[in-house]
Amino acid sequence: MVSYATQPIESFLTDLDNTESGLSAVVSAIRAGSRFLVVSHLRPDGDAVGCLAGLARSLRKAGKWVDIGLADQPPERFAFLLEEEVLVKPGRVNSDYDVIICLDAGDASRTGFEQDFDSTRAVLIDIDHHASNTCFGEINFLDFGASSTCEMITSLIQTADFPLDSDVAEGLYLGLATDSRFFQNENLRASAHLSAAALLGTGLDTAPILSILNGGRTLQEMKTLGKGLEKVEMDCDGRFAFSVLTHNDLAACGAVRENVWASGLFNQLTTIKGVIVSLVAVEDIDGKIFCEFRSRGGFDVKSIAVAMGGGGHLAASGCSRSAPLDDVVMEACRLIREKLLKESVPKVAHGIGVR
Numbered sequence: 001m002v003s004y005a006t007q008p009i010e011s012f013l014t015d016l017d018n019t020e021s022g023l024s025a026v027v028s029a030i031r032a033g034s035r036f037l038v039v040s041h042l043r044p045d046g047d048a049v050g051c052l053a054g055l056a057r058s059l060r061k062a063g064k065w066v067d068i069g070l071a072d073q074p075p076e077r078f079a080f081l082l083e084e085e086v087l088v089k090p091g092r093v094n095s096d097y098d099v100i101i102c103l104d105a106g107d108a109s110r111t112g113f114e115q116d117f118d119s120t121r122a123v124l125i126d127i128d129h130h131a132s133n134t135c136f137g138e139i140n141f142l143d144f145g146a147s148s149t150c151e152m153i154t155s156l157i158q159t160a161d162f163p164l165d166s167d168v169a170e171g172l173y174l175g176l177a178t179d180s181r182f183f184q185n186e187n188l189r190a191s192a193h194l195s196a197a198a199l200l201g202t203g204l205d206t207a208p209i210l211s212i213l214n215g216g217r218t219l220q221e222m223k224t225l226g227k228g229l230e231k232v233e234m235d236c237d238g239r240f241a242f243s244v245l246t247h248n249d250l251a252a253c254g255a256v257r258e259n260v261w262a263s264g265l266f267n268q269l270t271t272i273k274g275v276i277v278s279l280v281a282v283e284d285i286d287g288k289i290f291c292e293f294r295s296r297g298g299f300d301v302k303s304i305a306v307a308m309g310g311g312g313h314l315a316a317s318g319c320s321r322s323a324p325l326d327d328v329v330m331e332a333c334r335l336i337r338e339k340l341l342k343e344s345v346p347k348v349a350h351g352i353g354v355r
């Protein structure tokens with residue numbers, strides 16, 4: 001029988017200078033603190049909600065006081081993880097926390113709590129896997145090779161020997177599965193699978209989680225997915241696919257912005273044969289434009305999102321703009337075309353074992 005214990009999970013962390021020292025500094029700060037606020041980013045996804053729930057539950061079992069802060073409500077299908085929580089909102093942060101832990105957010109403004117960070121005496125810890133992270137904490141535990149912040153929290157809990165049972169594992173497994181797209185991300189490290197093994201080793205029943213992830217789509221989300229796919233356009237010799245959803249499109253589907261995220265549309269366009277980069281632009285009801293970029297084969301969409309004021313990962317990134325839809329789409333398309341041209345990226349062969 002394979003023993004996962006023979007290879008400590010830390011050995012799979014990237015050798016970024018600050019990764020391991022960041023982890024041990026975080027462990028020391030958490031051991032020393034007793035009152036915690038854990039926060040995550042605006043428009044929280046499965047990773048954000050999962051690591052908030054997982055870390056809060058573990059630290060409470062370790063005898064700590066933990067509150068959870070979120071500026072936006074969690075998406076409906078992940079809300080069960082936080083249903084017993086009284087969520088702390090920006091501007092309403094008490095002054096008596098020892099430590100504020102910021103999870104899965106590339107910079108302070110992504111949380112909505114940046115003014116609270118400025119006015120608090122608490123130690124600010126930044127734990128994240130986004131390569132665009134600005135290192136904004138007093139202590140930063142960053143691992144750009146990690147599949148998810150949930151994977152990093154699993155490492156943290158194991159390293160610190162904090163409680164890890166099925167209750168703690170529930171959110172962490174959900175976040176690990178969603179952020180790694182069920183272990184389908186390119187360049188996924190062994191540590192992602194080892195974290196999953198540790199979480200499943202708690203006796204976690206994954207059936208309810210899988211049923212939410214695979215069967216929890218609403219009719220509005222399904223219609224939004226259909227509308228987005230119907231409107232796909234191809235460019236750059238079939239290497240670039242994009243789709244633009246206006247607020248009229250959303251209204252026709254009975255959908256709101258959150259439904260587009262939950263629909264799974266963003267990850268669909270790069271599954272078209274030959275496509276290596278995709279863009280979905282969404283016009284919200286208030287006129288704000290959201291762009292989501294995805295890529296395959298190592299094409300860097302993070303740099304495009306950063307150039308447009310956003311951030312994210314090499315293969316999945318995004319930005320938002322308050323500008324006319326056409327202008328934003330034109331700028332995003334131009335940046336993608338220029339980068340494709342400059343890098344003369346070949347078509348990716350789609351097929352098992354072919355890259």
Ligand SMILES: [Mn+2]
Pocket residue numbers: 047048104129147148149179
């Ligand atoms: Mn994440």
